[in-house]
Amino acid sequence: MSKRVYVTTAIDYVNGQPHLGHAYEKIIADVITRSRRSLGREAFFLTGLDEHGQKVQQAAIAEGKQPQKYCDDLAATWEAFANQLQLTNDDFVRPTSKRHKDVVQAILARLNAEGHFYKAIYRGFYSTKEETFLTDKDRRPDGTFDPSFGEVVDLEEENYYFKLKAHQQWLIDYIEQNPSFVAPDYRRNEVLGLLKHNTLEDLCITRPANRLNWGIPVPFDPNYVTYVWFDALVNYISIPAALGDPVAAQVVNSQPLNINPQLSLWPADLHVIGKDILKFHAVYWPIMLKAMGAPLPKQVLAHGWWQKDGEKMSKTTGNVVDPVAVIDEWGIDAFRFYVLRELDIGPDGNWTDAGFRGRYSAELANGLGNLVNRSLSMLKRYRNGVVPAVSNELAVEAEKVVAETRSLLERNELQGALLAIWSLVTRANQYVDQTAPFKLAKDPQQSGRLDEVLYNLAEVCRILAVLLWPFLPTTARKIYQQLGLVGEPDKFSAAKWGGLKAGHAIGSPAALFPRKDV
Ligand code: MSP
Numbered sequence: 062m063s064k065r066v067y068v069t070t071a072i073d074y075v076n077g078q079p080h081l082g083h084a085y086e087k088i089i090a091d092v093i094t095r096s097r098r099s100l101g102r103e104a105f106f107l108t109g110l111d112e113h114g115q116k117v118q119q120a121a122i123a124e125g126k127q128p129q130k131y132c133d134d135l136a137a138t139w140e141a142f143a144n145q146l147q148l149t150n151d152d153f154v155r156p157t158s159k160r161h162k163d164v165v166q167a168i169l170a171r172l173n174a175e176g177h178f179y180k181a182i183y184r185g186f187y188s189t190k191e192e193t194f195l196t197d198k199d200r201r202p203d204g205t206f207d208p209s210f211g212e213v214v215d216l217e218e219e220n221y222y223f224k225l226k227a228h229q230q231w232l233i234d235y236i237e238q239n240p241s242f243v244a245p246d247y248r249r250n251e252v253l254g255l256l257k258h259n260t261l262e263d264l265c266i267t268r269p270a271n272r273l274n275w276g277i278p279v280p281f282d283p284n285y286v287t288y289v290w291f292d293a294l295v296n297y298i299s300i301p302a303a304l305g306d307p308v309a310a311q312v313v314n315s316q317p318l319n320i321n322p323q324l325s326l327w328p329a330d331l332h333v334i335g336k337d338i339l340k341f342h343a344v345y346w347p348i349m350l351k352a353m354g355a356p357l358p359k360q361v362l363a364h365g366w367w368q369k370d371g372e373k374m375s376k377t378t379g380n381v382v383d384p385v386a387v388i389d390e391w392g393i394d395a396f397r398f399y400v401l402r403e404l405d406i407g408p409d410g411n412w413t414d415a416g417f418r419g420r421y422s423a424e425l426a427n428g429l430g431n432l433v434n435r436s437l438s439m440l441k442r443y444r445n446g447v448v449p450a451v452s453n454e455l456a457v458e459a460e461k462v463v464a465e466t467r468s469l470l471e472r473n474e475l476q477g478a479l480l481a482i483w484s485l486v487t488r489a490n491q492y493v494d495q496t497a498p499f500k501l502a503k504d505p506q507q508s509g510r511l512d513e514v515l516y517n518l519a520e521v522c523r524i525l526a527v528l529l530w531p532f533l534p535t536t537a538r539k540i541y542q543q544l545g546l547v548g549e550p551d552k553f554s555a556a557k558w559g560g561l562k563a564g565h566a567i568g569s570p571a572a573l574f575p576r577k578d579v
Pocket residue numbers: 070071072073074081082083085086111293294333334335336337338365366367368374
């Protein structure tokens with residue numbers, strides 16, 4: 062069995078409403094996974110929730126619920142959200158599940174037995190909100206801690222620590238020798254800078270159960286539960302192990318495990334995450350894996366953060382984008398298109414309602430929608446919906462775009478791929494204006510020329526459906542249906558010129574992106 066492309070996202074804190082940032086990340090991972098499948102690879106896409114820790118425990122108490130019940134209720138909303146985004150995830154991880162907890166405990170037991178942990182007393186200022194001890198670096202110039210840390214208490218506590226320091230030079234060397242391990246480049250440099258100019262503090266991996274009991278019990282000491290980040294990061298390997306992936310199962314060695322030799326997932330190919338959690342994924346996680354003796358993921362890809370109207374999104378000020386409301390009003394493909402077209406993976410972005418409407422109207426309704434609608438309507442009107450003989454007038458230009466899109470998809474340059482695809486939309490709309498089929502239709506002498514034009518337009522629409530499938534799956538499917546084609550446009554190999562055959566009868570054209578008077 063050849064290795065599957067294994068793509069993951071960060072797991073979202075269950076206590077909170079799904080927002081634009083969560084949606085953006087999941088859509089990136091979905092498009093990358095769909096593109097791999099379209100290009101002929103088997104792929105596995107994992108997303109899910111982060112459910113343990115003090116924040117969740119406190120939120121549950123505030124609602125008068127048991128934490129498990131609280132998580133179960135909210136998990137239903139999050140799973141529904143994944144469906145609304147039309148994610149093609151193969152599994153949905155919940156750290157409160159037995160399959161995940163067993164693996165976390167097996168890893169803890171093993172790393173403890175192999176001497177990776179020690180127990181120590183630490184005294185410091187603790188932020189409950191961030192679930193971490195703060196250092197002097199976290200102080201503002203006036204000596205106080207930023208209100209974003211929430212309540213900060215002076216705490217003395219005995220805990221277990223994971224020896225990170227011993228692996229620091231190894232990690233620097235690894236990242237230098239494997240430059241694609243962290244992307245984009247400036248994020249890799251940030252990680253290298255941090256590693257080269259600081260001594261890593263050992264990582265506190267437990268919390269005393271008498272202070273916080275909403276966590277996975279530490280197998281070698283009943284007085285402790287597992288620190289939420291150690292628990293959460295393990296999801297990337299616990300699910301493959303639970304499903305029987307041979308490499309993950311061997312590393313984890315938790316029993317009983319049914320090995321599934323057909324499943325070949327680990328190491329992950331891609332962890333898609335936000336820039337704020339880079340240190341966890343590019344420093345702690347590789348060191349945890351090294352200690353476990355597991356191969357490292359191929360890449361950690363960090364995206365930027367969205368603002369709205371130039372300001373941080375915040376529930377308290379009401380400055381938020383509600384993805385569900387946008388999807389209900391404009392459709393999922395309009396949402397998927399905007400976030401991927403507007404923001405390249407890496408820098409920060411800014412959502413404006415005017416920008417969203419502008420792209421909807423210019424690129425979707427007047428660009429793609431208009432092209433497909435007028436091409437198919439003219440074929441219907443002038444040729445009764447029957448495809449004329451193959452003509453190659455736009456073949457070279459279309460195939461150039463196909464090749465460009467393929468290579469951009471292979472490099473996960475999603476915004477670039479959309480730009481390439483839209484160059485074909487624009488070219489084909491221009492072709493309609495230049496060849497003026499509505500004029501050709503009036504002159505019987507031009508019947509052969511009209512056939513050529515109609516073929517080229519219909520074939521461009523078909524190819525666009527295939528190229529768009531990873532990004533706008535509903536729209537791509539609609540284009541295929543309107544072309545009277547059966548099946549899904551989900552194989553990139555179908556984006557080869559000449560697929561529409563003479564004599565094929567198309568279906569009925571209908572607006573893809575209704576114009577809205579706004
Ligand atoms: N639970 C941790 C992740 C554990 S992964 C082993 C967490 N959860 S989160 O809900 O706070 O964030 C989940 C993801 O959403 C993160 O990758 C984060 O960067 C991303 N985003 C949260 N707000 C965002 C924006 N405003 N913009 C873009 N992405 C943002 O961190």
